[in-house]
Amino acid sequence: MPTSPVATPAVTRGSGLPPSLTPTLLDRLTARVAAAADAAKVTTNAPYTGGPLADLPVSTPSDVETAFARARRAQETWAATPIRERKKILLRFHDLVLQRQDEALDLMQAESGKTRRDAFLEVTDIAITTRYYARSAAQLLAPRRRRGAIPLLTHTTELRHPKGVVAVISPWNYPLSMAAGDAIPALVAGNAVVQKPDTQTALTALWALDLMREAGLPADVWQMVIGRGSSIGGALMDNADYMMFTGSTATGRKIARDAGERLIGSSLELGGKNAMLVLDDADIARAADGAIDACFPSTGQLCVSIERIYVAEEIFDAFVAEFVARTNALRLGAAYDYSADVGCLTNPSQLDTVTAHVDDAVAKGATVLAGGRARPELGPLFYEPTILTGVTPEMTLHDRETFGPVVSIYPDRDTDEAVARANATPYGLNASVWTRNGARGRAVAARLRAGTVNVNEAFAAAWGSIDAPMGGMGDSGLGRRHGADGILKYTEPQTVAHQRIRGFSPPSGVSHETWSSALTGALKFLKRIGSR
Incomplete structure (x- = not known):
């Protein structure tokens, strides 16, 4: 397992605005x-x-x-x-x-x-x-x-x-x-x-x-x-x-x-502080690829991205080595084509937050395995994809959403511990479970307190299942989109009920006592025949 970060490769191109963004287009949009x-x-x-x-x-x-x-x-x-x-x-x-x-x-x-x-x-x-x-x-x-x-x-x-x-x-x-x-x-x-x-x-x-x-x-x-x-x-x-x-x-x-x-x-x-669980039977290479897709899209500025990874201790070192190697190979760049793997943060306040979270964790004893620094030579808001271990509760990023290219990784003794730690947050937006056993993965997913849980995927499987609801539990929100x-x-739902012939009032000449007895018999009969 690496003990020191390696600089992420850069893509050096794309300094100005693309030609499609003409003054005519911008004027039409602002109008x-x-x-x-x-x-x-x-x-x-x-x-x-x-x-x-x-x-x-x-x-x-x-x-x-x-x-x-x-x-x-x-x-x-x-x-x-x-x-x-x-x-x-x-x-x-x-x-x-x-x-x-x-x-x-x-x-x-x-x-x-x-x-x-x-x-x-x-x-x-x-x-x-x-x-x-x-x-x-x-x-x-x-x-x-x-x-x-x-x-x-x-x-x-x-x-x-x-x-x-x-x-x-x-x-x-x-x-x-x-x-x-x-x-x-x-x-x-x-x-x-x-x-x-x-x-x-x-x-x-x-x-x-x-x-x-x-x-x-x-x-x-x-x-x-x-x-x-x-x-x-x-x-x-x-x-x-x-x-x-x-x-x-x-x-x-x-x-x-x-x-x-x-x-x-x-x-x-x-918000969210989304967790990924790598179970002891996971395909390590596939899970490491999945972690890249889970943690660093849009430079980590994604509500459903993963900021915590819990890995079975039997495969912890092997998984971390694979994940760190893939992270260090990512290409940062400002390119208006498909050559860059990771772009930059969107605004200075996000760069400040990411920097503060990582610096606080390192100052309190966390170890940087990959990334961990800004890259101003690429542009004012670039920050390397970052992996940390040794993150503890007194560190800001342990519980707080970073919303940047930063993930903390932890070993766990068994699945019960991983589930408990994943659920130990007021948030509940998205989660990810990795295992070779689909049935086991779905069973673990059902124990997680999150509005969407993906098995052997980061977030796209649930998000792209447009016929199913998507949203959060707890501090991650109310209501759902999709489906x-x-x-x-x-x-606004409206009920229109049209009553034919006779309602609940007794017919003319029938006492309320007799009518109540008749309705009681009807209710008992309906139950007997299985009517809802």
């Missing part, structure tokens, strides 16, 4: 922001270089209120639009995303600093999400017959109505997946959407809006506002019929409190 013509501007910077990227108009609370007013008017017509027409728009959007993906890849890399391969996964994700809801929405939202109160005499139907105008607050780390992915089911359900993407990656979200408009989405049904939460967050909450938020647990708690005060619903995907839950949360 989509719901803001006054004389709005103040905020400049975003490209993480690869630190240089200026775009000047975005800043929305005011008044702009947000105006956006909601327009959205409410547009939503009435949109909700009355047959779902088959909404489906056509989504499928055209699906095709446009795939046809124009190079623009999206360039935008995502320029705004977030991620690699092209990580950006492409977002394109794939949105194509899958769009196709799924376009093809499934009619069935998921269709009126459903429900069992009536009195067999044959009560005709009961469950209807689904759109909430109205949904507020979506999306993060910077997955600017296409989180922005478009949460808006799509809300839109196809008949809602309008007013969205606040993170300012740093707003261009990617605006690109998705631009393509949806090109696909035929009526004006004002989906709008975007730009600004700090402290400035316009209150206006979003005050006007929304439902809140969809992805971000920190602290902010999620506030949104949940405010939504509860207004008696509106909310769905929150929050039926991902669209039904944006609707």
Whole structure:
């Protein structure tokens, strides 16, 4: 097992912005922001270089209120639009995303600093999400017959109505997946959407809006506002019929409190301190490859990425050696092609957090097996993929989410200990189990307190299973995206019950005492014949 880190190789290319990001494109996207013509501007910077990227108009609370007013008017017509027409728009959007993906890849890399391969996964994700809801929405939202109160005499139907105008607050780390992915089911359900993407990656979200408009989405049904939460967050909450938020647990708690005060619903995907379990019968080489995919995509800035690995002590040294070797071979770089394995962090505050967590752990006795340092010669926000051992509870990164390319690794005596340690966190978003025995892996997965658990995969298997719900337990959030839950949360269920002939009141001339006796006999009979 290595005792000292080895520098990660670098890819030295890609210093400027790609040619696809023309002034014409950037002007067209920024014009989509719901803001006054004389709005103040905020400049975003490209993480690869630190240089200026775009000047975005800043929305005011008044702009947000105006956006909601327009959205409410547009939503009435949109909700009355047959779902088959909404489906056509989504499928055209699906095709446009795939046809124009190079623009999206360039935008995502320029705004977030991620690699092209990580950006492409977002394109794939949105194509899958769009196709799924376009093809499934009619069935998921269709009126459903429900069992009536009195067999044959009560005709009961469950209807689904759109909430109205949904507020979506999306993060910077997955600017296409989180922005478009949460808006799509809300839109196809008949809602309008007013969205606040993170300012740093707003261009990617605006690109998705631009393509949806090109696909035929009526004006004002989906709008975007730009600004700090402290400035316009209150206006979003005050006007929304439902809140969809992805971000920190602290902010999620506030949104949940405010939504509860207004008696509106909310769905929150929050933080995580996700664990990977490598059982004693795991394929070591495959598990080490899986750990790379689990820990370092988008430079570790992924809610479902792994920050803790628990390895059976019988194979601990062998696994660590394989994992460290693979980590040291990763290529860091600012390349607008597929040559780099790991990009950079997105903003200086993330670099500060990663540096502080690693430095604190080392100062308190942790050992760095790989990485452990910034790489300013590659760009201002590069930090090497880092593996630590000897991490103890008094170290910040033991329990706190780092949200960067840092993972701590621990030996465990047996599976029970690994499960207990994995569950010893207030978070519960994602987990990963590695074993040669699929049945054993699924059994261990069921014991983990996490909204999604992957067996012999990092996170893509559960995330990509779009027909199944995805979300967190505990401090990792409320509600789910994907599957039926991902669209039904944006609707109001309504029960319509039509009573035929006779209800629960006695017929004329029959006493309540006689009627009660008759109903009692009917209830006993229904139980006897197995009726629900």
